[in-house]
Amino acid sequence: MMNLILICLLCGLYGVLAKDKEQKGKYSVPILDVKTRQLVLDINQTLLLNCRGRWELSWAFPSGLATDQVRVEKSRCGRTRQHYCSRLTVSRSQTQHTGQFRCRYEHKTQRQTFIYVFVTDSQQPFVDQGMNPHVLYMREKHPLIIPCRVTHPNVTTTLVKFPNHSLSPDHRNIIWNSKQGFTIRTPTFYYIGPFFCQTITDGVTHKSRIYFVHRPVSNIMDVYLNTSGSIEALKGDRLVVNCTATAELNTRVNITWDYPGKNSNGGSTSKRILKHQTHMLFYNILTIPKLQRSDRGLYTCRVTSGENTKQVKATVTVYDRPFIRLKPRHGSVMEVQAGQKSYRISLKLQAFPAPEVIWLKDGMVAAEQCSRYRMDGNSLIIRDVAEEDAGKYTVLVRIQEHGLYQNLTLTLVVNVSPQIGEKAVSLQDPGSVPRGSRQVLHCTSHGVPPPHIQWLWHPCPSKGLPAAPQA
Numbered sequence: 001m002m003n004l005i006l007i008c009l010l011c012g013l014y015g016v017l018a019k020d021k022e023q024k025g026k027y028s029v030p031i032l033d034v035k036t037r038q039l040v041l042d043i044n045q046t047l048l049l050n051c052r053g054r055w056e057l058s059w060a061f062p063s064g065l066a067t068d069q070v071r072v073e074k075s076r077c078g079r080t081r082q083h084y085c086s087r088l089t090v091s092r093s094q095t096q097h098t099g100q101f102r103c104r105y106e107h108k109t110q111r112q113t114f115i116y117v118f119v120t121d122s123q124q125p126f127v128d129q130g131m132n133p134h135v136l137y138m139r140e141k142h143p144l145i146i147p148c149r150v151t152h153p154n155v156t157t158t159l160v161k162f163p164n165h166s167l168s169p170d171h172r173n174i175i176w177n178s179k180q181g182f183t184i185r186t187p188t189f190y191y192i193g194p195f196f197c198q199t200i201t202d203g204v205t206h207k208s209r210i211y212f213v214h215r216p217v218s219n220i221m222d223v224y225l226n227t228s229g230s231i232e233a234l235k236g237d238r239l240v241v242n243c244t245a246t247a248e249l250n251t252r253v254n255i256t257w258d259y260p261g262k263n264s265n266g267g268s269t270s271k272r273i274l275k276h277q278t279h280m281l282f283y284n285i286l287t288i289p290k291l292q293r294s295d296r297g298l299y300t301c302r303v304t305s306g307e308n309t310k311q312v313k314a315t316v317t318v319y320d321r322p323f324i325r326l327k328p329r330h331g332s333v334m335e336v337q338a339g340q341k342s343y344r345i346s347l348k349l350q351a352f353p354a355p356e357v358i359w360l361k362d363g364m365v366a367a368e369q370c371s372r373y374r375m376d377g378n379s380l381i382i383r384d385v386a387e388e389d390a391g392k393y394t395v396l397v398r399i400q401e402h403g404l405y406q407n408l409t410l411t412l413v414v415n416v417s418p419q420i421g422e423k424a425v426s427l428q429d430p431g432s433v434p435r436g437s438r439q440v441l442h443c444t445s446h447g448v449p450p451p452h453i454q455w456l457w458h459p460c461p462s463k464g465l466p467a468a469p470q471a
């Protein structure tokens with residue numbers, strides 16, 4: 001135990017010593033041959049920088065300088081060729097090349113040395129040219145930088161709020177720096193809007209491009225998917241879900257997806273932003289090219305803007321193969337009373353993909369047989385149920401593209417209340433009949449199931465003798 005601690009102490013000590021030595025040692029950062037912090041060149045002049053270090057070197061240069069405008073020559077140098085040298089050449093410097101040139105170690109880019117290069121042209125005092133305005137976002141309690149950098153270190157400028165309100169540097173809140181532009185230390189609402197920088201050289205006024213300062217708001221109004229909350233798909237299918245966020249103008253949002261296959265890089269996303277007159281629309285479309293079983297689960301589209309978050313979810317079910325599962329809902333024989341306003345014949349049907357459903361009555365397409373039959377979803381509805389509706393109903397379910405078929409036949413019994421036929425025709429009073437004569441009384445009745453007939457005799461309250469009841 002003691003030994004272990006001692007060893008560790010020694011390791012720690014060695015580590016500290018080694019680090020110290022390295023930092024003190026020469027070439028802890030690469031070294032440039034130019035010793036000043038800045039360099040002022042004229043337009044069309046050649047910029048030449050030499051850098052030397054202990055490891056492989058790389059360069060970082062201003063974004064206005066394209067890679068193919070730079071020549072870099074690497075070599076080994078030093079007495080025993082123990083060092084790495086790199087020479088950077090820009091043969092025709094242009095004003096937009098103004099900026100920081102950094103020489104750094106390739107494996108540890110934070111170990112670097114830099115020099116700021118101005119490429120001057122009295123006709124072009126501003127680095128950033130171009131007509132199209134640049135959008136800047138102001139954040140409360142954060143300095144606002146209007147990056148109208150200049151091509152000569154001694155250029156003095158004024159900041160102008162459009163159209164003509166000038167602001168001069170005051171060394172307190174409005175700070176000028178030729179390498180940065182204007183910094184507004186604590187910007188107020190006054191700084192929202194279009195600004196530009198202006199300078200007068202040899203009696204000529206030069207203006208920078210326009211900078212639009214926006215104060216971003218973070219009001220997400222709504223977030224929705226272009227699908228329902230549950231998505232069904234087959235293994236191998238392509239899944240494409242479009243998540244839309246609407247937000248107030250000037251709002252910036254981040255849209256991210258969370259889903260089961262996110263870490264296995266199974267999906268890709270693409271984004272779009274649309275500006276409407278009254279609001280912003282942000283789209284983020286998730287695509288999974290080939291669904292696997294492992295892709296089933298919860299898909300969450302999360303939209304954040306500053307402190308605000310809104311999200312929307314959908315469940316994805318992945319089936320191995322297409323299927324039809326068909327069962328009667330209430331047994332295979334159903335009973336209904338004639339005269340009922342409507343009756344629904346429904347099934348338990350599960351299938352994927354969506355099947356075609358056809359109802360037959362006694363072997364013929366139901367809807368073509370009678371105008372009282374209509375489909376509602378997968379059910380068949382019979383309006384004003386009549387005795388003739390009794391029969392065999394067959395539902396055919398098919399998914400033709402996958403060659404899947406199933407059918408199910410149900411029997412409908414229509415009960416009819418007993419009716420006495422004689423009641424329908426006007427009743428004829430048999431009148432008086434001779435005593436002792438034989439009389440036949442008729443009662444015709446119909447119903448489903450067949451009715452049971454019973455005769456009852458009521459003695460006549462007034463004159464005459466009643467006829468003997470006869471069944």
Ligand SMILES: *[C@@H]1O[C@H](CO)[C@@H](O)[C@H](O)[C@H]1NC(C)=O
Pocket residue numbers: 043044
């Ligand atoms: C820089 O070079 C270009 C191309 O040769 C030339 O047209 C331009 O006049 C030069 N500018 C200056 C300031 O010398």
Ligand SMILES: *[C@@H]1O[C@H](CO)[C@@H](O)[C@H](O)[C@H]1NC(C)=O
Pocket residue numbers: 040153154
């Ligand atoms: C900038 O101005 C200072 C002081 O006026 C001067 O010493 C310096 O040479 C000027 N720099 C350039 C590059 O002209």
Ligand SMILES: *[C@@H]1O[C@H](CO)[C@@H](O)[C@H](O)[C@H]1NC(C)=O
Pocket residue numbers: 163164
């Ligand atoms: C600034 O612009 C306004 C409107 O365009 C004009 O009335 C005013 O005279 C201008 N002020 C200056 C100092 O140019």
Ligand SMILES: *[C@@H]1O[C@H](CO)[C@@H](O)[C@H](O)[C@H]1NC(C)=O
Pocket residue numbers: 225226242243244272283285
């Ligand atoms: C995404 O869905 C929205 C509706 O939710 C639609 O307006 C928009 O056009 C869709 N975007 C794409 C790229 O399909």
Ligand SMILES: *[C@@H]1O[C@H](CO)[C@@H](O)[C@H](O)[C@H]1NC(C)=O
Pocket residue numbers: 226227240241242285
């Ligand atoms: C949702 O949007 C994507 C992308 O626009 C589209 O490919 C997909 O078919 C849409 N889904 C639905 C159910 O509309």
Ligand SMILES: *[C@@H]1O[C@H](CO)[C@@H](O)[C@H](O)[C@H]1NC(C)=O
Pocket residue numbers: 252253254304305306
């Ligand atoms: C979006 O996310 C990035 C990186 O996580 C963050 O820097 C940025 O501030 C976020 N933007 C908004 C509007 O929330």
Ligand SMILES: *[C@@H]1O[C@H](CO)[C@@H](O)[C@H](O)[C@H]1NC(C)=O
Pocket residue numbers: 394396406407408
């Ligand atoms: C219903 O299915 C059976 C076998 O499952 C088949 O023999 C019969 O022909 C089918 N009926 C119809 C009308 O398709």
